[in-house]
Amino acid sequence: MKSMLIVVLGLVLALAGTAFAANSPAQGQAQTACPVLGGHINKSLHADYQGERVYFCCPGCAAPFQKDPGKYLKKMEEQGVTPEKSPGGK
DSSP: OHHHHHHHHHHHHHHHHHHHHHHSOOSSBOOOBOTTTOOBOEEEEEEEETTEEEEESSGGGHHHHHHOHHHHHHHHHHTTBOOEEOTTOO
16 A cells, blocks of 8 residues: 555656646747747847847837846746847857
8 A cells, every 4th residue: 555655646746847847948948039029039120238139029129128128138038038149248
């Protein structure tokens, strides 16, 4: 009976670990979505901030980003997105 309980407990823990891993954002994904509006990025529209380059979907997204870059960088981090290094960046 104890061995059956141990097996069941092991399966529950294994499944819980798998569910946690599936819900955790992957780190280091390339940016494909605009952090402001969520549209597909246009690599000709960008801002460099503290050595990182952030791309936008439209020209209007640059101003909100520049007003509060930390907000949008945090959003990207939570989604597992790592901004590119800006050319000549730190």
